[in-house]
Amino acid sequence: MSTPSPQGSLRRFWLALLLQVGLVALVPARKALTLATGTPIYLQIAPVDPYDLLRGRYVALSYTVAQFSTLEKLPGWSPELSRPGILYLRLAPPNGDPAQPWQAIGLSRDRPKDLQPAEVALQGWFDGWQLRFGIEEFFISEALGDVLELEIRRNPETLRAEVKVDPWGQAALVGLWVGEQRY
Known part of the structure; x- marks a missing residue:
């Protein structure tokens, strides 16, 4: 029976370390890829402004x-879709200004393959009440929090989220807009 060579042990060590680092880097890399390659869309939102003691202020x-x-x-809704699971929301830009909230035009369990050039499919998890995209919290600084809250109270109908959606339907929140002001 032969003993493992020091070079073989060292190679296995580096391979295991590289694999672990790669797995850890994969999570933020996915969001970075969405931010870099995603299609910008805008969604109408309704805010709640809580305060998290551990993480600070967020909307x-x-x-x-x-x-x-x-x-x-x-279109595409059926009682079968009311069970919890992954759903794809098909969105189209509004006529005229693409910085206005996009319109939902369809829903399916599978990612649509027949999207028109201007459309996107946003993947979310349906919990039986609403579709969640993983972009439901927006963190803000303490100083900006009071200003943003005042602006939201003045113009709640103009509040919209700027989101990037990659070709696989993953979303990344880029910013909030109140009227013509971006936060």
């Missing part, structure tokens, strides 16, 4: 296109 976001009352009216 909890609920998207109008993700609410059950919106989803059940879309």
Whole structure:
């Protein structure tokens, strides 16, 4: 029986270390890829402004296109889709200004393969009440929090989220807009 060579042990050590580092780097790399290659879209939101003692101030976001009352009216909706699971929300830009909230135009369990050039499919998890995209919290600085809260109270109908969506339907929150001001 032969003993393992020092070079073989060293090679296995570096391979194991590289694998672990690669797995850890994969999580932020996915968001970075979405931010770098994603299509920018805008979604109408309704805010709640909580305070998290461990993480600071953030705005909890609920998207109008993700609410059950919106989803059940879309083409593709069926009682089968009301069970929890992954759903794809098909979105199209508004006529005219693409910086205005995009419109939900369809829903499916599978990623649509027949998207028009201007459309996107946003992947989310349906929990039985609403569709969650993983972009429901927006962190803000303490100094900016009071200003943003005041602006939201003045112009709640102009509040929208700037989101990037990659070709696989993953979303990354880029910013919040209140009227013409970006946060």
